[in-house]
Amino acid sequence: MALLEIENLVVEFETASGPFRAVDGVSLKVDEREVLAIVGESGSGKSVSMLAIMGLLPWTAKVSADKALFNGKDMLGMSQSERRRIVGRDVAMIFQEPMASLNPCFTVGYQIEEVLRFHLGLDRKKRHARAVELFTQVGIPNPEERLSSYPHQMSGGQCQRVMIAMAIACNPKLLIADEPTTALDVTIQKQILDLLMNLQAENGMGMIMITHNMGVVAETADRVIVQYKGRKMEEADVLSLFEAPKNAYTRALLAALPDNATGDRLPTIAGLMLEGNASVAASQ
Numbered sequence: 001m002a003l004l005e006i007e008n009l010v011v012e013f014e015t016a017s018g019p020f021r022a023v024d025g026v027s028l029k030v031d032e033r034e035v036l037a038i039v040g041e042s043g044s045g046k047s048v049s050m051l052a053i054m055g056l057l058p059w060t061a062k063v064s065a066d067k068a069l070f071n072g073k074d075m076l077g078m079s080q081s082e083r084r085r086i087v088g089r090d091v092a093m094i095f096q097e098p099m100a101s102l103n104p105c106f107t108v109g110y111q112i113e114e115v116l117r118f119h120l121g122l123d124r125k126k127r128h129a130r131a132v133e134l135f136t137q138v139g140i141p142n143p144e145e146r147l148s149s150y151p152h153q154m155s156g157g158q159c160q161r162v163m164i165a166m167a168i169a170c171n172p173k174l175l176i177a178d179e180p181t182t183a184l185d186v187t188i189q190k191q192i193l194d195l196l197m198n199l200q201a202e203n204g205m206g207m208i209m210i211t212h213n214m215g216v217v218a219e220t221a222d223r224v225i226v227q228y229k230g231r232k233m234e235e236a237d238v239l240s241l242f243e244a245p246k247n248a249y250t251r252a253l254l255a256a257l258p259d260n261a262t263g264d265r266l267p268t269i270a271g272l273m274l275e276g277n278a279s280v281a282a283s284q
């Protein structure tokens, strides 16, 4: 049984100018211990698909799917309270902006201990011990001291480590990392990516890596889905995708990698910025 199995996911938003389809019939599967990358440019519906399954979209979103099973449970059919117990415990998400994901009014220690209280019901002493253990695991120096820091007293990289510690606090089966390194300095990006991949291997988690960066895909994924304007363009194991991409949009993404630039200028993705031309990629 797959850990996560989604078939024909559709997400539409009610907007002032009528309904807008952000995700258009996406299907995917993630197995235990597998890393699936979802890659595509900004606005291709990568985040919205995952937020829809987690029940984290606003009421203006209409979500439907033929199947949306996590660990055999129907994520769209279950009650809000049942979903709240699963999200954050069995499935955890890390977002692009660690500063924005943390509450500025509470210490990072309080925030991680809240996760441990809510999902695992640990008493104060056990919560504290587990928080220290988690901070140590994600490489935060002087964990005891750092637990009483507020988010603004920490760097972006440290805040992302806190977010990762919170995400793995309950040993989730699936970790969804949504552009986890995009907002960080280049030197820190590699450290955070290495940390995530080590934790994924150590804890045996399934993982979905959402990114627009083919370099990140190459470093992390077993399998890749290429998404464009809410649709799946191509799906392949990572080696096949890099060696023999089948879709024109995938080829264009790969050609735009700096290593593939042959002249002084980066290659352009011709025509893809025009409105409503998903067919350019879809039809090739």
Ligand SMILES: Nc1ncnc2c1ncn2[C@@H]1O[C@H](COP(=O)(O)OP(=O)(O)OP(=O)(O)O)[C@@H](O)[C@H]1O
Residues within 6 Å of the ligand: 013, 015, 020, 022, 040, 041, 042, 043, 044, 045, 046, 047, 048, 049, 058, 060, 179, 212
């Ligand atoms: N609440 C909302 N109401 C209306 N449209 C929305 C809403 N949230 C997202 N969208 C739209 O849905 C589309 C897909 O957004 P999504 O965030 O999934 O893109 P993405 O591929 O993850 O890109 P990025 O990396 O920039 O977030 C975008 O066009 C976005 O503007």
